[in-house]
Amino acid sequence: QNICFPNFRPSHHSLEEYRALKKYIMLRTRAARKQPSDHNGPGLSHGLPLQGLNQVDDDSRGRSKAFLPRSTLMALTLFLIGTIGVIYSRLSTKLRRHEALNPSERSKMKSSSNSQPKKSYDKSSDNSNSTPNHNTNKKNAVNDVQNTYSPTTNRTLHVIFSTDCSTFQHWQSYLFFHSAYKISQPGYITRIASGCKPEEEEKERKWHEENVQHDMSERYRIHFTPHFSGVKDATTGEVKGDYKFFNKPFGLKHFLEFGEFTGLRDGVSAGDIEGSGFKMKDPQAIIILCDPDFLLLRPLTDDFSNERETIISIRRKTFFQSKHHNYPQLHDDLPSRYIVDHGRPFGQTYGLGAQWRKFGLEVITGVNNSPAKAVDQSDGGLLYPAGPPYIGTAEDMYKIAVKWSEFAPGVHHEYPHLLAEMYAYCIAAAHLELPHTLVDSMMISSSGVGGEGWKFIQNIPSEEVCPFAMDFDHSKYPLPSVIHFCQHYQVDKFFFSKRKMPHDIFTCDFPLLVEPPMDIGSGKYLSFIAPNRPATERKSISPEKEKMEAFVVCALTKAVNDASIHFKTRHCSEGGWNDKKTYNLWSGKKS
Numbered sequence: 001q002n003i004c005f006p007n008f009r010p011s012h013h014s015l016e017e018y019r020a021l022k023k024y025i026m027l028r029t030r031a032a033r034k035q036p037s038d039h040n041g042p043g044l045s046h047g048l049p050l051q052g053l054n055q056v057d058d059d060s061r062g063r064s065k066a067f068l069p070r071s072t073l074m075a076l077t078l079f080l081i082g083t084i085g086v087i088y089s090r091l092s093t094k095l096r097r098h099e100a101l102n103p104s105e106r107s108k109m110k111s112s113s114n115s116q117p118k119k120s121y122d123k124s125s126d127n128s129n130s131t132p133n134h135n136t137n138k139k140n141a142v143n144d145v146q147n148t149y150s151p152t153t154n155r156t157l158h159v160i161f162s163t164d165c166s167t168f169q170h171w172q173s174y175l176f177f178h179s180a181y182k183i184s185q186p187g188y189i190t191r192i193a194s195g196c197k198p199e200e201e202e203k204e205r206k207w208h209e210e211n212v213q214h215d216m217s218e219r220y221r222i223h224f225t226p227h228f229s230g231v232k233d234a235t236t237g238e239v240k241g242d243y244k245f246f247n248k249p250f251g252l253k254h255f256l257e258f259g260e261f262t263g264l265r266d267g268v269s270a271g272d273i274e275g276s277g278f279k280m281k282d283p284q285a286i287i288i289l290c291d292p293d294f295l296l297l298r299p300l301t302d303d304f305s306n307e308r309e310t311i312i313s314i315r316r317k318t319f320f321q322s323k324h325h326n327y328p329q330l331h332d333d334l335p336s337r338y339i340v341d342h343g344r345p346f347g348q349t350y351g352l353g354a355q356w357r358k359f360g361l362e363v364i365t366g367v368n369n370s371p372a373k374a375v376d377q378s379d380g381g382l383l384y385p386a387g388p389p390y391i392g393t394a395e396d397m398y399k400i401a402v403k404w405s406e407f408a409p410g411v412h413h414e415y416p417h418l419l420a421e422m423y424a425y426c427i428a429a430a431h432l433e434l435p436h437t438l439v440d441s442m443m444i445s446s447s448g449v450g451g452e453g454w455k456f457i458q459n460i461p462s463e464e465v466c467p468f469a470m471d472f473d474h475s476k477y478p479l480p481s482v483i484h485f486c487q488h489y490q491v492d493k494f495f496f497s498k499r500k501m502p503h504d505i506f507t508c509d510f511p512l513l514v515e516p517p518m519d520i521g522s523g524k525y526l527s528f529i530a531p532n533r534p535a536t537e538r539k540s541i542s543p544e545k546e547k548m549e550a551f552v553v554c555a556l557t558k559a560v561n562d563a564s565i566h567f568k569t570r571h572c573s574e575g576g577w578n579d580k581k582t583y584n585l586w587s588g589k590k591s
Contacts, residue, residue, distance in 0.1 A: 147186050148219060150286060152303035152339060157187025158262060158394075159300060161290040162251040164229070164244055165196035165204060167503035172292040174212065174506050178563035179296040181216040186299060187288070188219050188261065192251040195227035215570050225254040234413055243412055245421040249404035252289060256398045261285070283395035286340055291388050293498055295483040295559050298474045300389055302340035304439055309478045310338070311441035311453060313349070319382055320437075327383070327435050338437070342393050345400075345429070347386025349438040349451035352419070354380030356426040364410040364424075365431055372430035383435035384426040389442055389482065396434060403428035445484035447548035453480030457551050458544065465521030465547055469554035489552040491516070491541070492525040495586040496556045500531070502583070505564060508572035511582040511590060512561045521550030531586050 148156050161176060163169040173191050180189050193204060201224050208222045228250035231241035256262050262285060264278035286302045304310045312320075319325060320332040329343050340346050354377050361373050375384070392400070408424040415423065429436060441453035448454060460468055460477050472479060488497045494516035504510055523543045529535060541549070561581070568577040582590045 147184070148188055149186065150302050151186065152301065153286070155302065155393075156261065156282060156285040157288065157300075157302070158259075158285055159185060159187050159189045159288045159290060160192055160223075160252070160255060161190075161292045161294065162192045162194065162248045163292045164247060165193055165200045169292050170204070171501065171503055171505050172498065174567070175560060175563050176290075176292055176294055176296070177212050177216055177220050178566055179294075179559055180220075182559075182562065183296050183299055185296055186301070187286075188221060189217075190221040190223050190255065190259070191292075192223050192225060192247075192255050194225045194247040194251050194254075195229060196224055211567065211571065215566070221260070223255050223259060225251050231412065231416075232409070243416075243420070245418075246405075246408060246412075248289075248421055249401060249408050249424065252287075252397065253401035253405050256280070256287070256394060256401055262287075262394055280394055280398065283393065285394040287390075287392055287394050287397040289388055289390040289397070290482070291484060291486075293485050294388075295485060295556060296481065297472055297479045297483065297555070298481055300391075300442075300481050302346075302391060304338040304340075304346060304437070305336075309441065309474070310439060311455060312437070312439055313451070316382055316438060325379075330383075330435060330437065340391050340393065342395060343434065345386075345390065345392030345396050345434055345436050347390045347436045347438055348388060348442040349440050350385050350387035350422065351449070351451060352385035352387070352422060352426060354378075354385070356380070356384070356423045356430075359411060359414055359423065359427065361427065364407050364414070364427060366406075370431050371433050372427050375430050379435070380426075380430070383438070384430050386425065386429070386436045386438055387422060388484075390425070392434075399432055400425070400428050400434065403431055407431075442481045443484050444480045444482075444548075444552070446487050447489070447545060447552070454548055456480055457548055460547075460551070462522045462543070462547060463519070465550050466516060466518050466554040469551045470515075470558040472555065483552055483555060485552065485556055489549050489556070490528040490530070490586075491520045491546055491550045491553060492528055493586045494520055494525075494550075494553050494557075495531060496553045497531075497585065500585050500588060501560075505560065505583075506567045508568055508577040510564075511578045511580045512564055513557050514581050514584045514591060515557050515561065516550070516553055520554070521547045525550075531588070 150157050159180065161173075163173055176191075177189065191208070193201075196204060205222060205224075208220075212220050212222075225247075228246045229242050229244045230239040230246075231243050232238065233240050257264050261282060263281055288300050288302075290300075298309075304312075317332070320330050320337075331337070354375075357372075357375065357377065357380050361370055362368055365372060390397070404421075404425050407427050408421050411424040411427065412420040440451050441456065444452050444454055444457065446452070456478050457465075457480075468477065485496065485498055489495070502510065523546065526543065526546055527538050527540050528549075529538045565579070568579065584591050
């Protein structure tokens with residue numbers, strides 16, 4: 001039934017009669033408003049050509065009975081306004097959800113909507129609650145397991161990162177997965193969670209399945225390992241401390257031995273682990289070992305042959321071009337020289353130098369003639385001071401993991417400080433005679449430090465730094481692969497630090513972060529004030545420093561907000577989640 005003509009049935013009248021009736025009602029309504037009559041009805045002739053229709057009577061005030069009373073119209077108007085408001089709210093929510101999707105998923109949705117026929121509505125399947133039905137995990141998850149291969153070598157990629165089971169690394173893990181989702185990172189992406197108690201493991205597994213694997217990709221996994229971070233007395237074997245960075249070498253080894261796609265199995269054939277009686281399921285796979293405090297800006301791969309997006313120091317380039325060194329696999333004129341392969345791992349340049357050569361290598365390696373002892377100072381600083389992302393074949397990375405986990409306790413005993421496990425990696429690689437090709441451009445971390453990809457950031461026009469960081473496009477300006485946000489970043493009072501981030505940021509009730517103005521990085525804000533310090537302690541910074549810090553602050557703030565919106569729009573009741581940008585990391589308060 002037509003809402004304006006409740007008794008009208010189009011099937012009982014011709015189209016011409018319907019149009020005439022509609023015109024008649026409109027004319028009588030206008031006339032009734034303009035020329036009310038107290039005895040002759042409205043100032044309008046009843047001679048309209050309405051053959052076959054009865055005339056409509058007037059009421060005592062000369063109004064057509066077909067015209068609804070004012071109170072009814074008012075109620076109808078309010079009803080329509082309310083309906084429009086509900087529709088607008090739902091469309092806004094859908095828009096926010098759409099904006100939270102990565103570009104590939106948007107295109108998938110568009111193509112599927114154009115190609116698939118619409119399904120009829122089934123009331124039994126209707127669910128008005130906006131919380132996803134996790135019993136349909138396999139149906140609703142982003143089923144893109146085909147996107148697991150390197151676009152260059154067609155080898156399976158495994159991007160992994162090591163964590164403990166703390167809430168501090170819980171939110172970092174979610175941000176890591178979401179940043180990988182946004183840039184369509186190929187490969188399996190696995191969080192290695194070490195040392196979880198049984199109840200923590202159950203909770204983390206369920207949360208991961210519902211909020212990561214279900215909502216982002218079936219390729220996003222979690223792998224649990226025993227507790228590895230205890231520091232043992234060299235004589236008694238008693239645990240006397242904790243060094244959480246042991247989780248990285250031991251977690252990598254555990255993943256490569258017991259992982260679903262990478263684990264070891266019995267047999268003697270290609271891929272055998274020397275002397276172990278086991279072989280790897282996929283020794284050709286590419287392992288990319290990261291840290292949890294990474295924000296991915298463009299996909300990590302095994303191919304560094306594109307000069308536009310790869311920076312290798314001139315000193316190393318000269319070394320590789322020379323024929324007068326003892327590493328034939330590193331000669332610059334080899335085909336596929338800058339593609340990861342057996343015997344040719346890659347890594348990000350770190351400022352470790354050849355410091356590892358000064359450790360007691362005989363004690364640490366357990367042999368007197370370790371090949372690590374034969375590496376001179378020059379080669380030690382050119383080929384081994386690698387850090388995450390570490391990239392190598394599964395076969396090479398397993399060899400490194402075995403020796404890395406073997407050497408790390410000895411290095412920590414001699415050097416019980418932050419970088420002990422990184423020095424142990426250098427020694428393991430040198431002991432195995434696996435020199436690394438070190439790349440400067442995979443990472444930015446500490447603004448202005450050499451050996452990082454800050455050149456890319458400096459090449460972005462100053463007025464575009466923050467807008468570009470919030471909506472980066474590698475095709476427009478080349479970017480480093482990741483931001484390693486292990487420092488404090490600040491321009492004026494706009495600030496980011498992982499240590500200041502509330503651990504419950506990805507929940508329904510917690511607000512979004514206050515976002516910086518779009519003009520930071522432009523040269524307008526050449527100072528900063530440390531969090532919660534008085535204005536008298538303001539310190540000056542250079543335009544270059546402002547630009548670098550602004551890029552990181554803008555990129556990380558927007559990334560956290562995007563990840564938060566992604567979570568909220570999928571797991572919070574409609575209209576029941578906090579979308580206000582009111583939490584200020586600088587002050588640690590909600591504004």
